[in-house]
Amino acid sequence: MSKRPYSAANPSPDKTAKATxxxxxxxxxxxxxxxxxxxxxxxxxxxxxxxxxxxxVMPNYLDGSFHWxxxxxxxxxxxxxxxxxVIYGAHPVLDGVLGLVLPLHLxxxxxSCITDYFxxxxxxxxxxxxxxxxxATSAAVIWGCFEFNTNDVGITELIQRxxxx
Numbered sequence: 001m002s003k004r005p006y007s008a009a010n011p012s013p014d015k016t017a018k019a020t021x022x023x024x025x026x027x028x029x030x031x032x033x034x035x036x037x038x039x040x041x042x043x044x045x046x047x048x049x050x051x052x053x054x055x056x057v058m059p060n061y062l063d064g065s066f067h068w069x070x071x072x073x074x075x076x077x078x079x080x081x082x083x084x085x086v087i088y089g090a091h092p093v094l095d096g097v098l099g100l101v102l103p104l105h106l107x108x109x110x111x112s113c114i115t116d117y118f119x120x121x122x123x124x125x126x127x128x129x130x131x132x133x134x135x136a137t138s139a140a141v142i143w144g145c146f147e148f149n150t151n152d153v154g155i156t157e158l159i160q161r162x163x164x165x
Contacts, residue, residue: 067108074105090156098155099145107138 081098085091111134120127149155 071108077101085156090154095149095154099149103141110134
């Protein structure tokens with residue numbers, strides 16, 4: 001067996017092994033240094049996260065926290081209002097409260113439909129026009145209920161007359 005001559009393309013196995021070991025050492029050292037930097041950065045990030053977690057964030061209407069609460073409150077308020085009117089008959093104060101809570105309940109329900117089916121990110125103009133249209137309609141309904149309760153027989157009496165006619 002003849003020994004092959006040294007060339008850059010065919011270095012001797014001893015030199016190749018030494019070069020590989022040196023390269024692995026360099027990579028290992030650089031990885032340790034980068035890991036230490038990452039550890040330092042993660043400790044700084046953890047400190048930032050601790051500060052961010054401790055901050056109180058105000059509820060946002062768009063998050064649904066207020067919307068859900070108002071919807072449940074309006075729904076729950078309708079139960080005693082309607083049952084009281086059915087049991088005891090018409091009363092002007094309860095008619096006035098019903099003239100506010102019922103349109104509020106309907107407004108919240110239609111607002112949910114607009115938000116769900118015409119989101120502002122997909123339909124910005126339609127969402128805006130529908131929202132303003134809903135607000136105007138709700139205001140008109142509340143005004144109409146007020147006028148009907150003060151100048152006519154009232155909401156409860158109208159329903160009783162309609163059901164007995």
